[in-house]
Amino acid sequence: MSHTQTPVIVLGLGAMGRALAAAFVKAGVPTTVWNRSAGKDIDLVAAGAVRAASVAEAIGGDGLVISVLLDHASVHEQLDPVAGRLAGRRWLNLTSTAPEESRELAVWAREHDIEFLDGGIMAVPPMIGEDGSAIFYSGSRSLFDTHRGVLELLGSAEYFGADAGAAALNDFALLSSMYQMFVGFFHGAAMAGTGGMSATAFAQRAVPFLSAMVQGLPAYGQVIDSGEYAAQIQHLAFQQAALDAIVRASRDAGIATDTLEPIAALVGRQVEAGHGGLAFARFIEELRRAPVVATEPEVRH
Incomplete structure (x- = not known):
């Protein structure tokens, strides 16, 4: 499957979330976006992204779910209520979480039958999709391998192993x-x-x-x-x-x-x-x- 046929769902449109979503849209990836506060998706929607009014609506369609939220607590705040709907889905966390927090998210995902990959972004938002941008990943190797083409739209992709906290640690x-x-x-x-x-x-x-x-x-x-x-x-x-x-x-x-x-x-x-x-x-x-x-x-x- 080419990356242009692999939908993504970006939850969180701070500076980094917007940069990631913009890179996907630019590459022709079907992209759904959601943010807690309104107004941050205007340029993305104008460029072709689909706006979701809620997390539940955002994850209603197919695609790789990508969380780029404020912190570990925000991840649970937004995803705990929709855990049942995420069962059987693939989830990439690119929120800045400490290694033990990433490991906790992996346990939580396993408890809810969610395939989980964690990532550490070694770039500032303007670098995303450009030379020098790099993202570390750890957790599900299957998820990493399946979606590597999409992930490499953001920057170089390096896999650090099955320990979900390894990417954050490095x-x-x-x-x-x-x-x-x-x-x-x-x-x-x-x-x-x-x-x-x-x-x-x-x-x-x-x-x-x-x-x-x-x-x-x-x-x-x-x-x-x-x-x-x-x-x-x-x-x-x-x-x-x-x-x-x-x-x-x-x-x-x-x-x-x-x-x-x-x-x-x-x-x-x-x-x-x-x-x-x-x-x-x-x-x-x-x-x-x-x-x-x-x-x-x-x-x-």
Whole structure:
């Protein structure tokens, strides 16, 4: 079956939902759309999408059901009342849900005889359907394989396995790196700004420097996977001294240190534990020490 013959039903028309629906409509995919508040589907309907007045009406026809809602609670709020109508259907969740929430949705779907695939979108709305857009998937392999042609209209599609939480886990892990990189840039721009440098000028210096630093990530990964943390240069004690100096400089400049001090504290704990002569990559072991509280996923009936 070609993707132009595979209908889709998009539930939720925030910025991302509209971008996904627009990509489907542009490719000639029969697309039904629903949103809680009115008005967000005007351009989509004008381009050929079909407006549904309710979730129940939207899922009344055939097609792959795609939820792109605000959060995990919103998914249950909208789909719990129509669970019976979804029995025997295929459902793709592209709402940003944490891994355990995605796993809970998979359990809920199984309880209601719904085939479930979860996804993590590695793109901002304007990137959807363009080069660089990528979406991670996990859950039903059959659903992924059957609808891959449609999914690839949105961006590259990568399957992470049957564990429904795997896509979200990898999505959030990369987003964690992204957010902390951006916050680091903001902190640096704030510091440089106290000396009169504009954020634009600081960015021009930060890009080549950070790009060069990123090239070291594969080597860090190899060290972490080996568990051999012998330091060649700039061991943890050196890093502690450097971070403490940056914290002092930030305070002297009147810049908040809320994001930087926890990093310095984690390095300090490693040094206090006797690991000061080991490589900076051992920092990850301090993160792994965080207690994990095992909880059973909540199952809604």
